[in-house]
Amino acid sequence: MRALRRDRDLKAKRSGRRRRRPLVIIAPVAVELLGLWLRTHRVGGNIIVRCREGHLFTTVWVPGASVKSIRLGWWRFQRCPVGHHWAIVTPVRESSLTDEELALATARRDIRVP
């Protein structure tokens, strides 16, 4: 009887873990997507970002996918092609930039992989 109950508890625990697994995968992507949307009003693609030293450049940003960077919510740790250094970059809303900044940022691109 006790063994039966233990078996049932184990099964319940296992299925609970299984049910939570998709959430563990989806939640960080949802947070990233929301952050990206709030900052840029876009959901991905060619996104203008600013590094911690103020350099502006365009990068390919696909929520949930990245080869060249370490994803940290709506921040990314990646190579800055302007200053040639590694830095945390954040998406920038295009409407917040001057025409000059926008022209500079779109002219400077990093490698074309997310």
Ligand SMILES: [Zn+2]
């Ligand atoms: Zn930089």
